[in-house]
Each structure stands twice: as structure tokens, then as C-alpha cells.
Amino acid sequence: MPEQMIARKKVISTVEQVFNRFGFYPIETPAFEYTDTLTAKCGDEVSKQVFKLEGTKFGLRFDLTVPLSRVVASNTALTKPFKRYCIARVWRYEEPQKGRFREFWQADVDVVGSSSMRADAECLSTAASALKELGFNGFEVRVNNRKILDAVVTQAGVPKEKEFDVFRSLDKLEKREEEGVKQELKDRGIPDDIITKLMDFIKITGSNEEKLELLEGMVGSTEAGRAGIDELKQLIDFFSKYEISGDCEIVIDFSLVRGLDYYTGPIFEIKIPGGNIGSVAGGGRFDKLIELYDAPATPATGISLGLERVIAVMQDREMVETAKTVSKVYVAPVKPEFYDYALKVVDFFRKSGVAAETDLMERSLRKQLDYANSMGIPFVAVVGAKEQKEEGVMLRDFESGEERLVSLEEALAKLSS
Amino acid sequence: MPEQMIARKKVISTVEQVFNRFGFYPIETPAFEYTDTLTAKCGDEVSKQVFKLEGTKFGLRFDLTVPLSRVVASNTALTKPFKRYCIARVWRYEEPQKGRFREFWQADVDVVGSSSMRADAECLSTAASALKELGFNGFEVRVNNRKILDAVVTQAGVPKEKEFDVFRSLDKLEKREEEGVKQELKDRGIPDDIITKLMDFIKITGSNEEKLELLEGMVGSTEAGRAGIDELKQLIDFFSKYEISGDCEIVIDFSLVRGLDYYTGPIFEIKIPGGNIGSVAGGGRFDKLIELYDAPATPATGISLGLERVIAVMQDREMVETAKTVSKVYVAPVKPEFYDYALKVVDFFRKSGVAAETDLMERSLRKQLDYANSMGIPFVAVVGAKEQKEEGVMLRDFESGEERLVSLEEALAKLSS
Numbered sequence: 001m002p003e004q005m006i007a008r009k010k011v012i013s014t015v016e017q018v019f020n021r022f023g024f025y026p027i028e029t030p031a032f033e034y035t036d037t038l039t040a041k042c043g044d045e046v047s048k049q050v051f052k053l054e055g056t057k058f059g060l061r062f063d064l065t066v067p068l069s070r071v072v073a074s075n076t077a078l079t080k081p082f083k084r085y086c087i088a089r090v091w092r093y094e095e096p097q098k099g100r101f102r103e104f105w106q107a108d109v110d111v112v113g114s115s116s117m118r119a120d121a122e123c124l125s126t127a128a129s130a131l132k133e134l135g136f137n138g139f140e141v142r143v144n145n146r147k148i149l150d151a152v153v154t155q156a157g158v159p160k161e162k163e164f165d166v167f168r169s170l171d172k173l174e175k176r177e178e179e180g181v182k183q184e185l186k187d188r189g190i191p192d193d194i195i196t197k198l199m200d201f202i203k204i205t206g207s208n209e210e211k212l213e214l215l216e217g218m219v220g221s222t223e224a225g226r227a228g229i230d231e232l233k234q235l236i237d238f239f240s241k242y243e244i245s246g247d248c249e250i251v252i253d254f255s256l257v258r259g260l261d262y263y264t265g266p267i268f269e270i271k272i273p274g275g276n277i278g279s280v281a282g283g284g285r286f287d288k289l290i291e292l293y294d295a296p297a298t299p300a301t302g303i304s305l306g307l308e309r310v311i312a313v314m315q316d317r318e319m320v321e322t323a324k325t326v327s328k329v330y331v332a333p334v335k336p337e338f339y340d341y342a343l344k345v346v347d348f349f350r351k352s353g354v355a356a357e358t359d360l361m362e363r364s365l366r367k368q369l370d371y372a373n374s375m376g377i378p379f380v381a382v383v384g385a386k387e388q389k390e391e392g393v394m395l396r397d398f399e400s401g402e403e404r405l406v407s408l409e410e411a412l413a414k415l416s417s
Numbered sequence: 418m419p420e421q422m423i424a425r426k427k428v429i430s431t432v433e434q435v436f437n438r439f440g441f442y443p444i445e446t447p448a449f450e451y452t453d454t455l456t457a458k459c460g461d462e463v464s465k466q467v468f469k470l471e472g473t474k475f476g477l478r479f480d481l482t483v484p485l486s487r488v489v490a491s492n493t494a495l496t497k498p499f500k501r502y503c504i505a506r507v508w509r510y511e512e513p514q515k516g517r518f519r520e521f522w523q524a525d526v527d528v529v530g531s532s533s534m535r536a537d538a539e540c541l542s543t544a545a546s547a548l549k550e551l552g553f554n555g556f557e558v559r560v561n562n563r564k565i566l567d568a569v570v571t572q573a574g575v576p577k578e579k580e581f582d583v584f585r586s587l588d589k590l591e592k593r594e595e596e597g598v599k600q601e602l603k604d605r606g607i608p609d610d611i612i613t614k615l616m617d618f619i620k621i622t623g624s625n626e627e628k629l630e631l632l633e634g635m636v637g638s639t640e641a642g643r644a645g646i647d648e649l650k651q652l653i654d655f656f657s658k659y660e661i662s663g664d665c666e667i668v669i670d671f672s673l674v675r676g677l678d679y680y681t682g683p684i685f686e687i688k689i690p691g692g693n694i695g696s697v698a699g700g701g702r703f704d705k706l707i708e709l710y711d712a713p714a715t716p717a718t719g720i721s722l723g724l725e726r727v728i729a730v731m732q733d734r735e736m737v738e739t740a741k742t743v744s745k746v747y748v749a750p751v752k753p754e755f756y757d758y759a760l761k762v763v764d765f766f767r768k769s770g771v772a773a774e775t776d777l778m779e780r781s782l783r784k785q786l787d788y789a790n791s792m793g794i795p796f797v798a799v800v801g802a803k804e805q806k807e808e809g810v811m812l813r814d815f816e817s818g819e820e821r822l823v824s825l826e827e828a829l830a831k832l833s834s
Binding site for chain 1: 449741761
């Protein structure tokens, strides 16, 4: 409803400004893609959540990363790095068996064309800065790396073809009991001793340095392990140079997996403090996704802010001003014969950039004032014979109760202040 | 691509500002509705253009008016008038038999709850003002009224149940030869003499006054005719009080029908001069649509700007600045060891509201400068040992070629000017 929408617009506009300041530019893609494109690398579970359009080969996007990758793949001449942002809706069946649908807004930034950890740090920093600009403070930035997970899972003895299955099960640890996850792994044919090894790994505690040291011992000598550890170190290092890192605690979290199959390197999430609200931003590197759409290998990384969750928390915490309207002034003709003059007055205000409205209902003055009051419009400009003659308005400030006959210019000055 | 998207964003933001100034507030609705809701009153042809979602009762919206009506119907407590705007995508199969899809942006304003022609005039005026703000000048505002069409069609002898069929055929006159339309009417079972009467009517020429006088004689004594004539007169009268009407020629056009079944009163379109580009905005009153969704009778009217068409014309006429990026300055570290300082500098610029970027690719200085140049970023701030020591940047203005070592504050002043 209006209050919520006006709040949402403000949030989107703030996020957009931050994205712009970080040098990301807007690229939107169609809501549709070929179903094959959508499901090429998302994994079975998300695959089931894709809406298909009857009688066509199209489906609705379930995220903004896949469409971006498809667009980049079909426009190989794009200057790199290609820094784009996109604030748009995506769609998923939340519970396919019930036929329920879910539509939500994501705000993504992506850097395409760079394999440097600088790009990942930039995305994290942009998202955290956007959250700060919205009024949040103190973030937990959780990072992990798919190459490390890959090395650990391989070393534990998981067969290559079951790797993504294991990732998807582990990803559920935040939402589900450990026992349930263990059972799911078992059902997927993973032997008990391997499950124990994996659980021990993701529960490793300690400082980031301690975790990195442990990792060195575990997988530092494998190719994937080595690369993952180096990326993790570089990412933390680059990120720590941004001023916003002062508002963040960066934590290596081996239990962070993220559900989608297309991640290849760093993965990350941002949590805001207070309450059990999960992460409000998440993303990672997807170096192999673009080439899947018949393009040369193109490294890429990005992060996505979940706007629904962000806005819900902001509303709970009364961090957004709620307004029922954007109008600053209501111009009220005392009788229909002054409607012409009322239109002159709103024209004048609008031309000067002040949001103004007048009586579109042909109502009595009393009803007009009731309306303006109930909408919370801060000023009313009453116009009748005297005001018309003197080319002014009787300006009433609802908050102070003050009322005075002023010229249009005086009224404008008051409304613009 | 980036240039187009940046241009589109600017257009949307300008339109949004005008909508706000006119006191319309943002309401967005889901992309989905029950298919039954969507097709309840759109007519057979549009019905066929609705995308259905496999395995559900949902379809994608084909306009923004139907979803608005459904939302209003389920929120009867909304304060009236309810002035909303919505800038969003809609979807239609353009040629269902070929399985092609079409996705386009509409920018709508609607006034719900008022049966006064003031509301229709306000919508027209808002749309014309938005077009003017975008840089267009001199509009043709074509108006007609469904009640008049109804009266004329009835008087000509068209049976009630074929009325909408006739409207839909007549609506094609702009795109198709007259003979084709006549044939279609014939195929729909309309006798020749009635077809001749209808064609004579829609071809009536003359001034608005002459047309109104003729109408009086034809249908002024029927209920629908009387109401339609009065509405037409009032609409023209109210609209002429807005300053923007000075930029418009308002023309009564009996051939204006509009394709959708839900219109009940005034219908209107706005054309921009030059070239054969059809109308860029269109709408009308839909007093019976909201009650269709089990709500009390609620009058409503609105207009929709076709953003694709508007933007296409603006690009053709070079009315939009094309930029490949939003960044104002590129901060170039001469070597990797100055990347930390480069991040400090971009942090400073960004915090001050200046869109800034730095090297996410770990490239040589030369390649960085090539990139900044090819993207059209207006300034480059080179940073090396000397700049870091003096806490400044070597600021190069690409346009003037001027280059100078300046403090961060000086650089900021230059970038913000």
C-alpha cells in the first residue's frame, strides 16, 4: 500500500545512489529467458522453482545473475570491467507442490571481466556501504571459498559427481537441525565417516588466522586448496582497505556454502546485527557461468541485496519514514468557481518543483480539508475571492496551525524550505 | 546496452519527478494475477495475448490498469481520490501463433474515486507535462468518449452484443486500410448500410465546436449521447485551464476508439509532432472495472505513457545524452603498491557523492587510461608515490587535457562543479 511503496521507493533510490557512486551503471534484462538458459547451472532444486510460460520455451528469471551472464555472453565486445547494477524482480515457486508463487526484489552489483579479488572486495564493499547508507551499522561479513570446499570435500572422499549434492545439503545447515542434514547426506549415499569429517570441518572455530593455518595443513598442498586459501587471504586483505570495513567484522565461515551451483571461488554473505534475520546480502564469484552460453571464458563476481528482507527489518525498526502521499501542499478552492484559479496555483507550485494537488472530486471545502489532513499533506493553500484578487493563497501549516494570506512566491518559499 | 539503459533511467526518473509533482504516489503490483482477473474485461484479442504460467492459475499482466483495479477492489478503505503512478513492465504475446513475446514498459497515472472530468483532465495534463519535461513540444491531444460511440453505434442499428466487436474493428483504422476494416465488420455480421453510417460518422471533420454541434443533433437526446457530449465538453474545458494546454492542440476525433473493453467514458491519446509515430500516451475512464472484482462501484480514470516508443523517438532525435558509464572520475594507481591509496581516494570521492572507480583488473597504467578514455569517464586521478605523500592526486581533465597535482579537496571541488 502507499505507505509501504513510498518507503520502498526511498530505499531503492538510496541503494541506487550508492551503486552509482561506486561506478556501477544500470543494466536491466528481460524478465524472460529460455528455460534451458535459466536451468543450465542452478542445480536441481532451484530448477524446480522456475516458472515456465505455457506454450513457449521461456521461463521467468529466478535471479539476476543468470540473465546478466547470458547478456554478456551475447555481447562479447563490452568494455571490461563491465560494472553493472540491476534492481529488479525475480520469481520462484516457493513450494512448487502447492502452486504458490513468490516474487521478490533483488539489488545486484556485478563486476564482469576481472579475476582479481579486488573485484570481489569491491562488490562486498558496495553492498555494505549501501546498507550503511540505509541506516544500518555494524555488519558481519562471512566469507568462504568454493575452491576450499571443493578441496575439503574431495579430500574427505566425496566422489566428484556428488559434490554439488553435498554442497546443497550443507547449505541447509542454517535453516535445519544438524541431524536432518546428516540424514540427507546419508540418503544421498555419503558414508558415515565422510559425513563426520565434513561436519568436523564446517564446525572449526577460532580466529581467521587460526582457521587459515588449519586449512594450510589440511588442503594447502592441493591445487584447489592452495588457490582457495590465496583467494580468501587476498579478498580479506583488499576488503580491509575500504573505509567501510571499519564497520564490519569479517569472519571466515566454513559452513557458508550458498545454494547455487554456479559459484566457483569466493562466496560471501552480509548479516546485520540484532534479531535472527539471516543474511541480507549474498553472492560470490561465477567464473564458469558466462562461457556456458557459448562465449569465451569470462571471470565475474557479484553480490545481491535482498530488498524484501532489508525493507522488512527497516520497517520493524522504524528506520523508514512512512508517508501516505508525496504531496507537499493541497490547494483547496472554497467553491467550484475558484477551481480555475486553484489550477493556476498548482501549476505554479508544480513548475517550481513542489508536489501539489487540488480537488479532483468537486468536494466541499470541509471535505477537502479532511482529505488533506487524513493524507498527512503538510500544507493547505485555501483559495477564494480574496486570494484570487490578490494573487495569493491562504496558507495553513498543519503542524504549527499557523495560517496566513501570502503571495504565491512567499508560499513557494515556505513550501520549499 | 549501457548507453541505452542509462538513457532509459534518466527518462524514467524525469517522468517520475513530474508524476510526483502532480501529487501521484508510487504503487506497484505483482507481475502476476489470476488469469481470470486479467481477462475479465479486456476483450478476446488481448485475452489471447496473455502469458499463462504453466501449472498455475496465474498469468502475466498485459497492462497496469487491471492490476490496479484488482488492488483497489481488495482495499476498499483506501482514501479517495487515490492518485497512483506506476512505471513498470507488462507482457503480451505479440503474435501468439509464432510464440513470440513482447515485454514493454508503461508509465501510468490513475485517479481512483472521482467521477469528475477534473480527474481525466489532470491525467492528460500530467502526461503532457511529462512529455514536455522530456523535451518534446507541441502535442496533439485527441479525445473521444465511449458513451458517444455507444450512442452512435446503437443508433446506427448495431445490436448491443456486437458493440465491442465493432469498437475493436474500428480501433484498427489507424493501422489498416479502410477496406480491411469494412470487410472485418462485414465478417462480423454487420450489414452494409450500418457500416456506411459508422464510416460516415468517424470521418466527420470540422472544428471541435462544429463536431459537438453535429453530435447534439445526432445523439444529444439519447441518455448515453447526452452524457458523452457533456463529459467531452467538461473535459476540454478543465484541460484548457492547465498551462500545459497552451502546448497542446485538443482535437475531438470520432475515430479514436482504443482497443480495450473496459473503457466507459472519455478516451484520449497524445501524439507528438513530426514523423508518423502514432500516439505515445493513451488512456481513458474505466468506471465499471473495479466493481467487476467484487467491490462497490468505484469511478476511475488514467493514462499510460508508452516508454519504449518515447525513448525510441528521443534516441532518433538525439534528445538523450548517451553515456557508457555514470563514473565521473577514474582513480589510476601507477603501480599495484598504490592501490591501497587509490582505494582511500575513491572512498573519499564516493563519500562526497562523486561517482568514482579504480582498477579492479590489476592492469598497467596505460591500460587503465585506455579504459577510462574508452568509457568516456571525464576525469582521471593518477596516484603514485608523490601523490600519496602529498595526499593529493594528479587530476587530468580529459576534455581540456589539463593535468595538475591537486589536494583531494581541490579535486573534489573540480569534480563537483
